[in-house]
Amino acid sequence: MKYLSTRGQAAQAQFCDILLGGLAPDGGLYLPESYPQITAQELSEWRTLSYAELAFEILSRFITDIPAADLKAICDKTYTAEVYRYTYRGDDASAITPLHWLEEGKLALLELSNGPTLAFKDMAMQLLGNLFEYVLDKRGEQINILGATSGDTGSAAEYAMRGKHGVRVFMLSPHGKMSAFQRAQMYSLQDDNICNIAVTGMFDDAQYIVKAVSSDASFKARYKIGAVNSINWARVAAQIVYYFKGYFEATTSNDQQVAFCVPSGNFGNICAGHIARQMGLPIGRLILATNENDVLDEFFRTGVYRPRRAAETHVTSSPSMDIAKASNFERFVFDLLGRDAKAVAELWRQVDAGQPFDLSRTGHFQHIAGFGFVSGSSTHADRIRTIREVWEQYGVMIDPHTADGVKVAREHMTAEMPVVVLETALPVKFGDTIREALGREADRPAALAGIEYLPQRVVVMAPDADAVKQLIAKRVSA
Ligand SMILES: *Cc1c(COP(=O)(O)O)cnc(C)c1O
Numbered sequence: 001m002k003y004l005s006t007r008g009q010a011a012q013a014q015f016c017d018i019l020l021g022g023l024a025p026d027g028g029l030y031l032p033e034s035y036p037q038i039t040a041q042e043l044s045e046w047r048t049l050s051y052a053e054l055a056f057e058i059l060s061r062f063i064t065d066i067p068a069a070d071l072k073a074i075c076d077k078t079y080t081a082e083v084y085r086y087t088y089r090g091d092d093a094s095a096i097t098p099l100h101w102l103e104e105g106k107l108a109l110l111e112l113s114n115g116p117t118l119a120f121k122d123m124a125m126q127l128l129g130n131l132f133e134y135v136l137d138k139r140g141e142q143i144n145i146l147g148a149t150s151g152d153t154g155s156a157a158e159y160a161m162r163g164k165h166g167v168r169v170f171m172l173s174p175h176g177k178m179s180a181f182q183r184a185q186m187y188s189l190q191d192d193n194i195c196n197i198a199v200t201g202m203f204d205d206a207q208y209i210v211k212a213v214s215s216d217a218s219f220k221a222r223y224k225i226g227a228v229n230s231i232n233w234a235r236v237a238a239q240i241v242y243y244f245k246g247y248f249e250a251t252t253s254n255d256q257q258v259a260f261c262v263p264s265g266n267f268g269n270i271c272a273g274h275i276a277r278q279m280g281l282p283i284g285r286l287i288l289a290t291n292e293n294d295v296l297d298e299f300f301r302t303g304v305y306r307p308r309r310a311a312e313t314h315v316t317s318s319p320s321m322d323i324a325k326a327s328n329f330e331r332f333v334f335d336l337l338g339r340d341a342k343a344v345a346e347l348w349r350q351v352d353a354g355q356p357f358d359l360s361r362t363g364h365f366q367h368i369a370g371f372g373f374v375s376g377s378s379t380h381a382d383r384i385r386t387i388r389e390v391w392e393q394y395g396v397m398i399d400p401h402t403a404d405g406v407k408v409a410r411e412h413m414t415a416e417m418p419v420v421v422l423e424t425a426l427p428v429k430f431g432d433t434i435r436e437a438l439g440r441e442a443d444r445p446a447a448l449a450g451i452e453y454l455p456q457r458v459v460v461m462a463p464d465a466d467a468v469k470q471l472i473a474k475r476v477s478a
Helices: 015-019 040-046 051-062 068-078 121-139 152-161 180-187 203-214 217-222 233-250 268-278 295-302 329-336 341-352 380-394 400-411 427-438 465-477
Strands: 003-005 030-032 099-103 107-111 143-148 167-174 194-199 258-263 283-290 373-377 419-423 459-461
Touching (some): 015 121, 040 051, 051 068, 051 233, 068 121, 099 233, 099 380, 107 400, 121 152, 121 167, 121 233, 143 152, 143 465, 152 180, 152 194, 167 465, 180 194, 180 427, 194 203, 194 465, 203 217, 203 465, 233 268, 233 419, 258 400, 268 283, 268 329, 283 295, 283 400, 295 373, 329 341, 380 400, 380 427, 400 419, 459 465
Parallel strands (some): 143 167, 167 194, 258 283, 258 419, 283 373
Antiparallel strands (some): 099 107
């Protein structure tokens, strides 16, 4: 399998070549040259596979430059009931992503948040950690991952990379701005290759430092600075697997259709759903749910893509969906435009200059229904009401991101097919919102009781890029 760039100006590459990098050299995103097509026979054979077996079958269609036996071992080691053990509603941990019906045959949650950091990002990030270690070992190379986080992504990266050879993580977070639970999750890691840096400032200050360090080309090359952001192709590929698994759990035969409803920010998660559908999985609808940051909902309703400025971005109670532009969206638009890389490059010249684009009067947007997408958005009041209703009607506690999904899913329910809402985080990560909605503490998996009292390891620093560079240089040469 070869990979090409959505902007058409980068050389084709293999999976391992693009694994450790970010954007293609022409500024585009990598995609497979074509999507593998799944036959009816494969689909029926896959129905009974374990998660790890299914992951191997699907990923081996996309990863052809790692020997099959090695890829199989990586999948087996990643997708275990031990790693994804925090399911706490009496569901079966060995399913890895158990399906939990709210209304039998109609509305379900697909539990994607039973991994170490209680959010769906673990589904892909745990695989990425094992792939990184494998490829770096093979090549005798090292990488130093530098990132900024306000919670979910940074902790998922740390739990994926902890103890891995060849990899160090330097993760910046805003000092005193995360919840006690989130701080405990990140700062209690004692692994030598994980370095937490709390910056006395806001998330934006932390992100600014990452940009400043990464744009120093000679420092970046000398210290092998890398990233694991949401445009990484391997993360998208890993996420394709649970659409298949969720489909099999929600149906009894392959002539049935399923709708998936996906709480969305950067279009990473639902992009994997789009690809699963292109491969031939019988997905009837892809329902995209946003919060008040409704860039994507606006596009799917009107054909206008209008990235927001930072000042227009709302701070919401589903913070992991608070985005100004959707970094993975370019992948879908590439397919929507019939894979016309020149047209995509032209549209993103506009986006990069801060301009919107409008596809509403093009033939492409007329065909959008053929891609199965519909969308909706929600507000803080919607989330609070939905968390309360799901608790009262079904006795199930959901986090505010999943609540965005359930709210929009209910608006698009039909008698024709069940809707599966992807559960993107467990409620304990967002205790304040749960307290507001339910007047009680969030449920917490028993194994995480008292995590706030574990010893913590964190370096507190002023927001100063040079000081961060010195710290990296010192740790890397030590
Ligand atoms: C990252 C995240 C999202 C958004 O996912 P995208 O792939 O960026 O659309 C939604 N919910 C939670 C809890 C997240 O951490």
